[in-house]
């Protein structure tokens with residue numbers, strides 16, 4: 001078992017970002033611990049995004065929850081590969097313990113076991129006439145060498161490459177077509193964070209709610225090729241690219257990974273619907289706003305590997 005759970009960011013004016021994500025984006029308040037603010041969805045994870053107060057923007061980690069067996073496999077493979085890693089005990093809501101691993105381009109991935117879940121939030125749409133994200137569906141990274149990043153997550157994390165396009169290497173860790181991807185960007189950073197909405201109607205109502213508050217999509221609505229998911233991307237006022245998404249394709253073990261030539265578009269098209277323009281320049285700036293910063297010292301994780 002392996003599931004994407006949350007992303008942990010640090011940025012200035014964390015309290016303002018937290019409020020915006022609740023009042024405008026539709027997340028629920030996941031509480032506060034010290035200078036770190038938490039946002040949850042309607043699903044069973046205690047939080048989806050942590051925002052720590054900091055003088056500048058950076059990504060602290062992206063968190064997956066997994067079985068003890070998978071944790072041991074990842075720990076063994078990360079040790080074999082010689083990656084920076086350390087044992088960790090989560091002080092975030094839900095707790096849990098495990099390891100944090102630094103990939104080749106500085107991406108910081110945390111793997112937890114024994115992390116608690118919470119009761120889902122039911123009936124919020126009826127009560128508030130608002131939409132609320134359910135959970136995260138993918139976190140995408142920019143990479144200098146996206147192929148190498150795809151290789152390393154297959155080798156070390158046991159993830160599988162689902163598709164390759166001219167722009168991206170899509171990677172899955174369960175039956176969802178992708179939970180992460182590496183963009184062929186030429187540099188390493190956070191590309192975007194996608195929130196799973198209940199259905200297409202919830203995405204459209206989310207776009208309407210954002211419009212009520214004066215925000216237009218930087219790209220979308222549209223439907224992607226690989227993964228077949230619906231999207232609407234926004235540049236959050238506190239920096240990063242965030243997405244309403246839904247209906248990502250489910251794939252089996254036998255899914256045949258497509259190559260860039262399998263995913264070409266007709267002229268003037270970059271998605272299935274073709275109803276929206278894309279703010280390439282604005283997105284590019286936002287996609288460089290959050291780099292990775294390792295706040296911990298590498299330490300042996302051998303006790304988790306059984307070695």
Ligand SMILES: [Fe+2]
Nearest residue numbers: 138194231243
């Ligand atoms: Fe996305």
